[in-house]
Amino acid sequence: MNASDQHHKFHRKALQVADAQRLIANYIKPGTIELIKLQDSHGRYLAEDVSAPHPFPRFRRSGMDGYAVKSADTVDCSSSHMVWLEVIDEVPCGSVSHKSIISGTAARIMTGAAVPDGADAVVMLEVVEVRSEGGKDLVGLKRPIEDGKNVTPIGLELQEGDSILRKGSRIDAGEISVLATFGVHQVKVYAKPRIAIFSTGSELLAIDAPLEPGKIRNSNTYMVASQVIKAGGEPFILEAVMDDLELARIKVEKALEEYDAVVTSGGVSVGDYDIMGDLVRSENVDMLYNKIAMRPGSVTTAAVKNGKLLFALSGNPGACFVGFELFVRPSIQGMMESPEPYLKEWTAILDQDYTKVNGFTRYVRGRIEVREGLVYAVPAAIDESSVMVTIKDSECLIVIPPAKQTTPAGTKVKIVLLKENV
Amino acid sequence: MNASDQHHKFHRKALQVADAQRLIANYIKPGTIELIKLQDSHGRYLAEDVSAPHPFPRFRRSGMDGYAVKSADTVDCSSSHMVWLEVIDEVPCGSVSHKSIISGTAARIMTGAAVPDGADAVVMLEVVEVRSEGGKDLVGLKRPIEDGKNVTPIGLELQEGDSILRKGSRIDAGEISVLATFGVHQVKVYAKPRIAIFSTGSELLAIDAPLEPGKIRNSNTYMVASQVIKAGGEPFILEAVMDDLELARIKVEKALEEYDAVVTSGGVSVGDYDIMGDLVRSENVDMLYNKIAMRPGSVTTAAVKNGKLLFALSGNPGACFVGFELFVRPSIQGMMESPEPYLKEWTAILDQDYTKVNGFTRYVRGRIEVREGLVYAVPAAIDESSVMVTIKDSECLIVIPPAKQTTPAGTKVKIVLLKENV
Incomplete structure (x- = not known):
């Protein structure tokens, strides 16, 4: 040379x-881009935006096992003055009642089932009494219930057309739940x-x-x-x-x-x-x-x-x-068009003096300790560039700007997170 | 019934x-337990403890490209009084010098190569001068160098027999680096x-x-x-x-x-x-x-x-x-005998009032925000048990103890981390 x-x-x-x-x-x-089965998509990256093809929930959903009622029927009831309603239908999950609840009637309903027309609240099973009289099933209520109680309205979580998942998102349990809910059984992901x-x-x-x-x-x-x-x-x-x-x-x-x-x-x-x-x-x-x-x-x-x-x-x-x-x-x-391609950064508190003098910014391997709501960054004991053994224990890189002298414990420093799975 | x-x-x-x-x-x-190739082990769990079969580094390693010298030879040198040493060998990475450095001599050496016997420091290439004289290669130094400078001692990272990886550890990049270093090309992991x-x-x-x-x-x-x-x-x-x-x-x-x-x-x-x-x-x-x-x-x-x-x-x-x-x-x-089977817990600061009254401990889905070294837990906007759409945005579960009234913003709460890949 x-x-x-x-x-x-x-x-x-x-x-x-x-x-x-x-x-x-x-x-x-x-x-x-490739098309894969939903069950193979954990950890992959979406190659298209996904929006809701229908509102979710798509029907008025019961949040309890109990009785679908008109709340107006319960206004005056109490332990000493029970209101008795005729049970005119039973709605298991997955079924739809073809009857309307009118004043004086109720329907037995399961958690997750569609609330029948006319009903505006569901009384939980644990607080009612039941009896039969003259071939009719009756349910007795002791307390008023408010309009809407235990009924999840249509579109509570999502309206039709709402944007739900962004292109480039990493697919994890929550994303899979959304995709399955909307019938996306094959997913467009980046190879x-x-x-x-x-x-x-x-x-x-x-x-x-x-x-x-x-x-x-x-x-x-x-x-x-x-x-x-x-x-x-x-x-x-x-x-x-x-x-x-x-x-x-x-x-x-x-x-x-x-x-x-x-x-x-x-x-x-x-x-x-x-x-x-x-x-x-x-x-x-x-x-x-x-x-x-x-x-x-x-x-x-x-x-x-x-x-x-x-x-x-x-x-x-x-x-x-x-x-x-x-x-x-x-x-x-x-x-894979990730919207956040860089490692996440936080501000943390340097836990110990960092004594090395740097002409350049230093990325020090370290651990994260949270104590009483404060994030501390703990530098690894040996941090030479040639050192291999501390990589495995590193939860973050502590960013120490160029410094002519010791960076003291307590200094606020930027840390780059290593352990998050994106 | x-x-x-x-x-x-x-x-x-x-x-x-x-x-x-x-x-x-x-x-x-x-x-x-099964035995798999190291390159297939990312994300798997070790089924045995691993200790160091030899010290690491195993030889005195040069941390620089430069010249291996006896530091004593450099004590009196300066820009106006350069010391010239005879270059008696060249040590590329992976080679071993069969010569000893004695006073007045030096060896050209590469980063990562084994420092020859007799030498106790490596002078970086950038600060020396070189010339030839009478068929001999000479290297000129302008500054003293301290004993041990740019030489990584044997066993700096690990001594023989040091415990390095615990049974049940998740294998990630750092663990793989350790295993490869010690020649563990097949790894015992839990099925x-x-x-x-x-x-x-x-x-x-x-x-x-x-x-x-x-x-x-x-x-x-x-x-x-x-x-x-x-x-x-x-x-x-x-x-x-x-x-x-x-x-x-x-x-x-x-x-x-x-x-x-x-x-x-x-x-x-x-x-x-x-x-x-x-x-x-x-x-x-x-x-x-x-x-x-x-x-x-x-x-x-x-x-x-x-x-x-x-x-x-x-x-x-x-x-x-x-x-x-x-x-x-x-x-x-x-x-898989993970030593930390439960999700990691931190103390965080509740970012907003949490208004629900709880008879039971509540695990509220939320996000983590770190601001100026403080960890804030931000509850999801809708957090009914039936709600699906907020799962994907959850970075933690905020643990709200049983409460008869609103838990105010600023309260210290326990959070359970969801996004860490163990």
């Missing part, structure tokens, strides 16, 4: 995280973005290989695959690439043709063997950035080729993890 | 939620608990059937299936049962033989057609409880047969949802 190349390598222009996210957003396109993953580096051993001196097992590939699943994508683990620029170029280009995006880890720092760094500077791809004003992960790199995104993440596990969550995850979410 | 039966139906003994949870816990047994689900009620239409007057579509089955997946189980949707006690009994018994647990919705209130209520009072099963001191879902019922759990949830969507999260979810989690 000559001096000018080396200079070029060292003097990368650092982008702010938000600027880099905006830059990437230009290249995110909605993916293909899971297909994300190719590989690691680079001659130091990497396969996870089932015996250890060798100076080498480490390839863990980032599997970690990133898990992050892809959580982000809503489908991971494809490709073979790790040794430190060979030509081989890497061929593999990356092939993967960019076959998959929706490519994520690599390793090979992006300033060393002689940092092939991903070299690759994104070559003519074959358009580099978007190769330095972010953050730690860990300042070497996080992105490029685009034929409209597809290539993310070259740091080989350090902590930096790789953070780079994924800040840049790759929102891209996957964006391909 | 005779009067004594009806009396029995009405006068159920209400258990507190925690007591009912403890009662159920007696019947939860760890499920079977997903197999949960049979059906709804009861003659009012239920299949989700792909056209609407009929007085009927509703079967939405709870699909909602519960989604909740089962999220809890870590595998749902099996069985055909809905009409209001026929004998048929229901046969189906429930068959399902209890074939699956790890059975969840039904509907048929548990006090009406004449409430077959699940009748079924759990029969001799074929041992009823654990049929009333919980909570709303919604006071009719939530559980029974046991041949050591397997039957949960009969309310047919009201809101009550069904809550009953599942409080009782079924922890049971599924318990079958």
